[in-house]
Amino acid sequence: MSDIFFEYPFIFAFIVPFIFCSRFCKPRFEALIYPHLDIFMQNRANKAYLLSALKWLSVLLALTALASPVRTNTFVREKTEGYSIVLALDASGSMRFGFKDSYLNSNKRASKFDASIKIVREFIQKRRNDALGLVVFGNFAYIASPLTYDKTLLIKILDKLYATIAGSNYTVINDALFQSAKLFEKSKAKSKILILLTDGQSRGDNIPFSVSMKIIEKTGIKVYTIGIGNKNDFNAMLLKRIAKKSGGKFFSANDKDTLKKIYAKIDKEEKSQIKTKRYIKKSYLFELPLFMSFMSLLFYSYILNKKGSV
16 A cells, blocks of 8 residues: 655745745836837736746745655565464264254254365365365375465365265274374474364274374374264264373364354464564655756746846
């Protein structure tokens, strides 16, 4: 955004002495009588008007230059201390089943996976200053997206996921922890967050729990665990243990409304810090009015001396 102002606006007050002097300090000339004086006086009057206009234009432009017109452009630079966040989503077969949607009707049940995807999408859109990654797990765990600031691409990948995309029979939570930790290996972010969502027991893992947790702790990852569905569906003790050992928190949700509030709470607790610095660029504009004042004065002198004084 650019603005124009005068650094020394009080300079325009000097117009008052010029007005006073032009009114009360007029020069006196000797009177001469000529025949056909009316024709002569008409030409003389036209010349006087032009000279007067040039004189005052020169004065006004000179004062404008002395008042120092300045154009300012303000730039705001944001310095963000963003997070690196990995979203680990359970895509096993059980995620296809009912999940009460309190926004629609208490008797209607939406797919747990579809409800989770919708809420995660909203969460991603809020984290504009953070690098986000995506891990999906079921029978096996895989990296669906590396850490990226491209939220549009991440959401496109998210929208292509579906329950059973990683197999339908098991829930490899340990493998998901391990794959998530790998995404943080090259991250230089001070805050590393993993949000793991599941509705199942940990079964079919290829990596032991102790190995997964060791790399989680070594990498300095805080894990938020979310168990969804009925309390008998997921292993609350395991999820609490993961959260506690990593310095995170455990949550449980049996409907979409609760799950939405959980992601909102995590978003609030792990908010990126944004610091702004304001820079002002000044451009001085006195050269143009000063040049125009000089040209007006030059033209004034030329006309004044061309055929004698007025």
